[in-house]
Amino acid sequence: MRLAVIPGDGIGPEVVAEGLKVLRAVAPDVESTPYDLGASRWQRTGELLPDTVLDELRQHDAILLGAIGDPSVPPGILERGLLLRLRFELDHHVNLRPARLFDGVRSPLAAPGAIDMLCVREGTEGPYVGNGGVLRRDTPHEVATEVSLNTAFGVERVVRYAFERALARPRRHLTLIHKTNVLTHAGSLWSRTVEEVSAEFPEVTVAYQHVDAASMFFVTDPGRFDVIVTDNLFGDIVTDLAAAVTGGIGLAASGNLDASGTNPSMFEPVHGSAPDIAGKGVADPTATVLSAGLLLDHLGRADQSRKVNAAVAFDLSTRDPEAQVRTEEVGDRLAALAGG
Amino acid sequence: MRLAVIPGDGIGPEVVAEGLKVLRAVAPDVESTPYDLGASRWQRTGELLPDTVLDELRQHDAILLGAIGDPSVPPGILERGLLLRLRFELDHHVNLRPARLFDGVRSPLAAPGAIDMLCVREGTEGPYVGNGGVLRRDTPHEVATEVSLNTAFGVERVVRYAFERALARPRRHLTLIHKTNVLTHAGSLWSRTVEEVSAEFPEVTVAYQHVDAASMFFVTDPGRFDVIVTDNLFGDIVTDLAAAVTGGIGLAASGNLDASGTNPSMFEPVHGSAPDIAGKGVADPTATVLSAGLLLDHLGRADQSRKVNAAVAFDLSTRDPEAQVRTEEVGDRLAALAGG
Ligand SMILES: CC(C)[C@H](C(=O)O)[C@@H](O)C(=O)O
Numbered sequence A, B: 001m002r003l004a005v006i007p008g009d010g011i012g013p014e015v016v017a018e019g020l021k022v023l024r025a026v027a028p029d030v031e032s033t034p035y036d037l038g039a040s041r042w043q044r045t046g047e048l049l050p051d052t053v054l055d056e057l058r059q060h061d062a063i064l065l066g067a068i069g070d071p072s073v074p075p076g077i078l079e080r081g082l083l084l085r086l087r088f089e090l091d092h093h094v095n096l097r098p099a100r101l102f103d104g105v106r107s108p109l110a111a112p113g114a115i116d117m118l119c120v121r122e123g124t125e126g127p128y129v130g131n132g133g134v135l136r137r138d139t140p141h142e143v144a145t146e147v148s149l150n151t152a153f154g155v156e157r158v159v160r161y162a163f164e165r166a167l168a169r170p171r172r173h174l175t176l177i178h179k180t181n182v183l184t185h186a187g188s189l190w191s192r193t194v195e196e197v198s199a200e201f202p203e204v205t206v207a208y209q210h211v212d213a214a215s216m217f218f219v220t221d222p223g224r225f226d227v228i229v230t231d232n233l234f235g236d237i238v239t240d241l242a243a244a245v246t247g248g249i250g251l252a253a254s255g256n257l258d259a260s261g262t263n264p265s266m267f268e269p270v271h272g273s274a275p276d277i278a279g280k281g282v283a284d285p286t287a288t289v290l291s292a293g294l295l296l297d298h299l300g301r302a303d304q305s306r307k308v309n310a311a312v313a314f315d316l317s318t319r320d321p322e323a324q325v326r327t328e329e330v331g332d333r334l335a336a337l338a339g340g
């Protein structure tokens, strides 16, 4: 397996090291190549994602990314120029984010119940396309726009993917989250697409929630969700909510998939670079390890993926929730469990 | 006080009746005129908001609205044609939504702490403008767009309003919620505006959160928020989250303000028409009563407003959280408390 690794900024390198450790424990054939991308490269050279690097990345089976971002960089530079550029250039149209409340993990909810959902967030369209502009900047007549672009092609493929995932799960339930009563143009495309594709999946029950109502349900009744399909921006918000109610960002994994297999998919923890704790060895690498599990599953290594997930589930069920996380120790434990 | 009343659909008429009962108990000079708008009028006549009705509404000091919406009406018709049209035509640029965890109210959070925030949501711009369209509908080449429009004029007035509210509160803290790292055009306008206006309010401390991170904090640490300022769509989401963690939609009040005073402001519970429980007398009118409290405050009747809020606070602290709500009984109790 040829793996490109982008450790990135802040705690990125620390958690990626542990992710690789666990990956190697179950998949000894991993050949990894590190790529120096992120805030420090930009600070040093002004480069974000040189075309030659992008070409090299394309030659890999998958990409493992730690975290990108530093407070010293103005907002948008690294996000648009590196992280989102990777997602768009590599056609990562499925942003896959499972959220499960593991045994032994404390939820901030008083009565969380069983939570086990899979969020399928669209990754290459919507308000993330960067379309828009600023007119008469810094005058009282300034106008700033953001354009959300949604195509039948783009919506249909991610909706179909979500139905396929729902079909493969015990509950076979799919919830579309949008805001069709206000964003009527895009909302109509999303609703019609779900309705049409649902005809091919009669076994899957379908629900719809406006994003505001859905956000409440993440707090009051998250167990109602099985598979969720939603647009790029709503998905950004609800996946953080899903992470919050299942024990926080330290456990939230994600995959940016080109489901067609044309380009390598990219796996990254949902959390950011957390510069405040970087270098202290206290970042929880579990989200990165779970992302490595998604990576293995995506590459058709279901057995190896299961080992990683089982290791995490066991470790979480026996962790002392009061104890300070030590990044390396968690990685060592998980590698031993997964590889043993 | 000349009050226009739009009971609307579903539980709207029931909760509005109780809201009026409490309002009259503290403000005997209320002269109310009911307006028949909503799903049933549209079903009967095809009318949403006739211009003559809009003109009449303008002649009032304020508007009290119950709820608009019915599953028999396609999404967007009533929202765009009636509810949002009222907000836009009457220039309700401040959508004011307090969220406080009252004593005696159960939060779904295990450790909610003290929650007392005021969300100032922009009400006349952003992704709510209805700008956008659909090209090649129902073909594989369909494209649907939504345009978020943000103006210096519109952002500045709501940001200034939020700073004024923050200055008047003990904690004097304001949080901007946006997604400046992705929506860089609109995000830049919002950030720059907050920075500029903050120079006039040196006593107010300012924070910024991306909407995804903020959503997590609503679940993990809602007590950190004092005043929030945000755009129309993010405000829609985070105010439902704020409602969820402070005991739910049955308690969430809102005011749609033309802060300039040119047009009447409109007060409504955040909840919808809840057709499933309509007519059963079990809807909680508390959110409508608290909205009436906002109405009184907006009209300079601070004493009357305080009476309404104190009645609600007392009643909630003594309610049996297990007991079934009876709409009329709650209204009677609150009216007696507020008027007594
Ligand atoms: C860093 C940011 C651009 C990114 C996003 O908004 O997608 C992040 O929040 C995420 O969810 O992966």
Ligand SMILES: CC(C)[C@H](C(=O)O)[C@@H](O)C(=O)O
Residues within 6 Å of the ligand: A181, A182, A212, B079, B083, B084, B236, B270
């Ligand atoms: C009904 C809908 C148009 C409305 C909105 O999105 O503003 C509602 O959700 C609200 O928050 O008042």
